Amino acid sequence: EASWRESMAWIAGAGGVMLALSVASAFAVARWVAAPLAGATAAAEALARGASSPVPRSSVGEVARLAAALRESGARLEDAARQRERLDRERSDLLHRAETARAFAERAEARLAVVGDIARSITASLDLDSVLPAIVEGAQRLCASDTAAIFLRDGDADAMVPRYRTGAIPSYGALRNESGEDIGARVLQTGQPARTDMGGVALMVVPITLAGRVEGLLYVSNGAARPFTEEDERVSLRLADQAAIAIQNARLF
DSSP states (O other), X not given: OHHHHHHHHHHHHHHHHHHHHXXXXXXXXXXXXXXXXXXXXHHHHHHHXXXXXXXXXXXXXXXXXXXXXXXXXXXXXXXXXXXXXXXXXXXXXXHHHHHHHHHHHHHHHHXXXXXXXXXXXXXXXXXXXXXXXXXXXXXXXXXXXXXXXXXXXXXTSSEEEXXXXXXXXXXXXXXXXXXXXXXHHHXXXXXXXXXXXXXXXXXXXXXXXXXXXXXXXXXXXESSSOOOOHHHHHHHHHHHHHHHHHXXXXXXX
């Protein structure tokens, strides 16, 4: 009987140990499964908010497949976000190009209007006092300059004297452009337009040429550091051509 009791006690003890091991094993398995489930749940919630979250890898069947699916969804979400950013950049670039094209078209329309008005004034009048001021004002407007002026040849001398101006030009009445090193003298000698931006003053001079000879100079200037462009130069050359026509008409008639 004593032996029987000892056997029963041993069996009971062993059973307790086995139960404790089973509980511990079940708890460990639960933690092993719960951890990836928690990570997968957090990733799913992040995806629902439109964000992405790292998903822990797991070898537990369904959890592993869920985690893999969530990782794939996160990768697709990130790819979609990158594509959205690229499309936004392309849209912004297209809008900028459209705005640039619109501004260019407006400037071209304004140039045509000014040149057309000058051409009509040349046709209507042979008086330089009527035509040349319109050319000077057109140059100031189209080049957005502070000042503009036309110098004409002083008789047969190699010198240019001011004839018309718009805007404040210091000592305008005393100016005389002869051979020398300044920009006006260089244009007079070469017959080629020139631009400069020195000392905070931007200046452009284009020749008024008639029969291969420089008969005048068209000046535009800015008192601040706003340099002139190639487009400004092209516009000024067209206006200088109109001035040459007016001068020729005045001489002929």
